[in-house]
Amino acid sequence: MSSFPPSGPPQPTTLRQRLADLRGPAVPPRPLDARALAALAANPGCGRRALLDGAGVDKTALASALGSPAAFGQSQFAMIRGNSFEAKVKGDGGAELLRLVHAHLGAGAEAPTRGALVPDLGAAGPEGRAARTALALREATAAAAWTLLDHPMLALEVAGSPAYLEPDAVVVHPDGRWTVVEIKSFPMIDGTADAAKAGAAARQSAVYVLALERIAAVLTGATVAHSALLVCPKDFSNLPTAAVLDIRKQRSVTARQLARLTRVEELAAELPEGLSFDPARPAEELTEAVEAVDAAYAPECLASCELAFHCRERSRAADAAGALGRSIRGELGALTTVGAALAAAAGAGAPGDPTAEALYRAARLRAEALEFSAVRSDPLPEAVACPC
Structure with a gap:
């Protein structure tokens, strides 16, 4: 009689093993x-x-x-320039960064001093760093003092798997507010940054805010500001300046979209x-x-x-019609290919389809407009041509 236990059915593959495969x-x-x-x-x-x-x-x-x-991607020169500017902003215990936060978002609070708290966030692995960040946020909120968290680690569940995020900085106000700070190396000309780049920074800040809200939900007196601070070089210098980003819209859109994943x-x-x-x-x-x-x-x-x-x-x-853009794809409805849309414009669409009928009417109007334009552009006959 064999002493080996029966093999039994194969064990199911865990999600972690499946993703590794x-x-x-x-x-x-x-x-x-x-x-x-x-x-x-x-x-x-x-x-x-x-x-x-x-x-x-x-x-x-x-x-x-x-x-x-x-x-696409960031060049090595841009990365070096960005790291150098960030080090300048956070130098001297983050005094300049805290000054900018107080100037733009610190109404009603005393100005931070050189003795502001800068806790050590070092730990083993992303899980350890995230736990250490949560503890530092709890201690800073209880201390009711200006606190700078340099490169904290935040955790956020996305589509059922954890994601670990590292913002440039998070500042804790004496009143318990937490503010996300984004430090970028692109310039802010006359107090205004490039709209596309500032929009990208706002969307990134919204992700950090969602992760911070998970921590603040279990703490008394802690609130996450829905305004982030964007810090950039002023004009064409290396001096830091800042602007407030209202991220309420980006935060709500990002939360809704992540929930749909x-x-x-x-x-x-x-x-x-x-x-x-x-x-x-x-x-x-x-x-x-x-x-x-x-x-x-x-x-x-x-x-x-x-x-x-x-x-x-x-x-x-x-x-695929999606190659033309999301807005066009949405307007085409059931017409999922470019060929189907062109066929509908030529009158070969499905009977009763409002999208096909609208395309057919638009194509007829365009043809009539082009025909009228061609007639207007024909040269006048010599008998009625202007003598001048």
């Missing part, structure tokens, strides 16, 4: 940051990005392996066994793996997603 056995997980979360929230219908980001897949390496490398385990459960996004695999296998997950490409993805060029190529090949 998707990344590849030798590929470490790539952590989510606020920039990626803001882009993910802007396109919650893209299951491809939700799964890849949730699994920690390196989309930059994946895009290169697919033959469509990402063509499909959970990672649901997306992973729909994939066949053995599928992997390991960049070391052949391009043909990777293409099949990527195409197994639904995407929602739009031209806006080109500025925020490493796989945008690959998705654009596939979207164009499929004649």
Whole structure:
């Protein structure tokens, strides 16, 4: 009689093991940051990005392996300049940074002194750092004193998986308010920053605010400000200046969009066994793996997603209407391809479809307008031409 126990049914694969298999056995997980979360929230219908980001897949390496490398990113010079400016702003115990916070958002409180608190947030691993940050926020709120948290670690659950975020700084006011500070190296000319860059900073700050609200919800007297402080170089100098960002709209939109994201385990459960996004695999296998997950490409993805060029190529090949933009795709309704929209404009749309009828009327009006314009542009006959 055998002394070995019966083997029994195979044990189910845990979610962590499944995500590790998707990344590849030798590929470490790539952590989510606020920039990626803001882009993910802007396109919650893209299951491809939700799964890849949730699994920690390196989309930059994946895009290169697919033959469509990402063509955006920050240069090394810009990173060095940004780090140098941030060090200048936080120098001398954060005195200049606290002065800017008090000047713009510290009404009713005494000005911070050089003795402001700057707690040590060092700990082992992102989980340890997040726990240490939560403790520092609790202690600073109880102390009722100006406190600067330099690069705290915040945790936020996204699509069923934890994401660890690291803002540039969080300032605790004496009245218990917590303010997110974003330090950027692009200039603020005459007190105004570039609208697109300031908007991106506001969306990132909104993600940090959502993570801070989870901590503040269990503390008495703690509130998270829905106004962030953007610190940039003044004009063309290296002197810091600041502006207040009202992020109430970005915060509500981001919270709503993140809540709409499909959970990672649901997306992973729909994939066949053995599928992997390991960049070391052949391009043909990777293409099949990527195409197994639904995407929602739009031209806006080109500025925020490493796989945008690959998705654009596939979207164009499929004649998808989404390649024309989210607003146009939304207006076309059931017409999901460019060919279907052109056919509707030519009068071959489905009877009773209001979108097809509207396209047909618009095409007729355009043709009539072009015909009228062509008649008006014809040269006058010589008999009635102006003698001058």
